[in-house]
Amino acid sequence: MTLLGKAAYHGSRVTLAAVFIYAGVVKSNDIVAFAGQxxxxxxxxxAWNFLAASILPYLELLCGLLLLxxxxxxxxxxxxxxxxxxxxxxxxxxxxxGFDIDCGCFKPDSADPTTPIAALWRxxxxxxxxxxxxxxxxAQKPAEVE
Numbered sequence: 001m002t003l004l005g006k007a008a009y010h011g012s013r014v015t016l017a018a019v020f021i022y023a024g025v026v027k028s029n030d031i032v033a034f035a036g037q038x039x040x041x042x043x044x045x046x047a048w049n050f051l052a053a054s055i056l057p058y059l060e061l062l063c064g065l066l067l068l069x070x071x072x073x074x075x076x077x078x079x080x081x082x083x084x085x086x087x088x089x090x091x092x093x094x095x096x097x098g099f100d101i102d103c104g105c106f107k108p109d110s111a112d113p114t115t116p117i118a119a120l121w122r123x124x125x126x127x128x129x130x131x132x133x134x135x136x137x138x139a140q141k142p143a144e145v146e
Contacts (some may be wrong), residue, residue, distance in 0.1 A: 001139050009136035010070075012129045017067035019126065020080060023106050024061030032059070037104025041090055042097075059083070073137050083129045084123055091120045 027034045035053035084092040094116040102113030
């Protein structure tokens, strides 16, 4: 892999790591508020909102740490990719149903909410970073890959 390819790989990996570590830490600081934001989407049964709010931040944090440490990159990216696709469908559902809610992605109970449309565009950008990280991870020499 060229120097530019390595820089792109590490840049995308570290960017994804920073985003998901931050998201996981912020959400884990107030699980109840995050559960309320999940409930705003009106998709899950009431009790499942708390289950999702209890699991998602730590899953994001774990995947972010793995990306930061450059360990098990492909599994971490795969998990985040699947989660992100689910998030995109949930956001599309909120947009179609006309919900004007905070996405709940980073700042529970924020005074400056993120609209579902803004979150959708951000998630599409994150998907592109995930694809780039996945592809560039495969482009490395076999000895460099896990």
